[in-house]
Amino acid sequence: xxxxxxxxxxxxxxxxxxxxxxxxxxxxxxxxxxxxxxxxxxxxxxxxxxxxxxxxxxxxxxxxxxxxxxxxxxxxxxxxxxxxxxxxxxxxxxxxxxxxxxxxxxxxxxxxxxxxxxxxxxxxxxxxxxxxxxxxxxxxxxxxxxxxxxxxxxxxxxxxxxxxxxxxxxxxxxxxxxxxxxxxxxxxxxxxxxxxxxxxxxxxxxxxxxxxxxxxxxxxxxxxxxxxxxxxxxxxxxxxxxxxxxxxxxxxxxxxxxxxxxxxxxxxxxxxxxxx
Ligand code: FAD
Numbered sequence: 001x002x003x004x005x006x007x008x009x010x011x012x013x014x015x016x017x018x019x020x021x022x023x024x025x026x027x028x029x030x031x032x033x034x035x036x037x038x039x040x041x042x043x044x045x046x047x048x049x050x051x052x053x054x055x056x057x058x059x060x061x062x063x064x065x066x067x068x069x070x071x072x073x074x075x076x077x078x079x080x081x082x083x084x085x086x087x088x089x090x091x092x093x094x095x096x097x098x099x100x101x102x103x104x105x106x107x108x109x110x111x112x113x114x115x116x117x118x119x120x121x122x123x124x125x126x127x128x129x130x131x132x133x134x135x136x137x138x139x140x141x142x143x144x145x146x147x148x149x150x151x152x153x154x155x156x157x158x159x160x161x162x163x164x165x166x167x168x169x170x171x172x173x174x175x176x177x178x179x180x181x182x183x184x185x186x187x188x189x190x191x192x193x194x195x196x197x198x199x200x201x202x203x204x205x206x207x208x209x210x211x212x213x214x215x216x217x218x219x220x221x222x223x224x225x226x227x228x229x230x231x232x233x234x235x236x237x238x239x240x241x242x243x244x245x246x247x248x249x250x251x252x253x254x255x256x257x258x259x260x261x262x263x264x265x266x267x268x269x270x271x272x273x274x275x276x
Contacts, residue, residue: 004091008109046111069119138229143185187224
């Protein structure tokens, strides 16, 4: 397997740095090839602006999506973005690793997504019509690949439980798992989350490291989150609403977009691919 780990922490000697090294060592011990994008170490430019699109006419009003579409189509994206796109195409599996900052990913990682997910590459792919709303949410350029998050959080697991004050962790991570990873086609694996890390001591590290090694050993076989495919018949197109007969009656919210009922009897697509 080829694994790309995108790392978003400013300090290599951090807990995140130590967990990253554990993950890489285990993946390499399993015979996988690993590449790392270390955003702070690389001095990654996080903001989207005109400088990203040298071919966009300086006198024209700047349209971020339009400029992205043109630059991707004409191969005039900046070299740093092209290099990340090449890595995404190279990798079978993508790991995004970050500390939870203000209930979200650090800005530098969001900026990686904003810049690397070009129009025509990660969005704006496929037929857009009244019958089909593009290749996205389970289809798209990165379909057939796997992706997962490694996240550390200061809060306790209970704080992120179903009735916890922070909101359920699956809800907080939904915009990333569903909106950023599933959107361009990835099969999204359950996130690896470490809680209460600010009180971490020496004795706490090894059990977490072992849990992470185990996740790295099962990266190829673990079941993805059973998100519903946009074009698989579960949604009305173009309204994009889940059909009324699906999901628990009266249910609302993010969990509706998981097909938990049939997931147990289905074979994950990536597993089929790996076996083939
Ligand atoms: P570090 O600070 O590097 O380490 C954490 C602890 O682990 C320290 O006690 C350290 O001694 C110990 N440690 C480090 N390495 C090792 C090792 N190898 N072996 C043993 N022990 C080790 N938390 C939330 O839950 N929700 C939020 O919304 C949130 N927002 C935040 C916003 C900001 C701007 C910041 C700075 C923090 C926020 N936090 C939040 C807390 C944040 O998630 C944690 O501080 C972060 O996840 C810790 O990860 P780290 O890699 O920086 O840990």
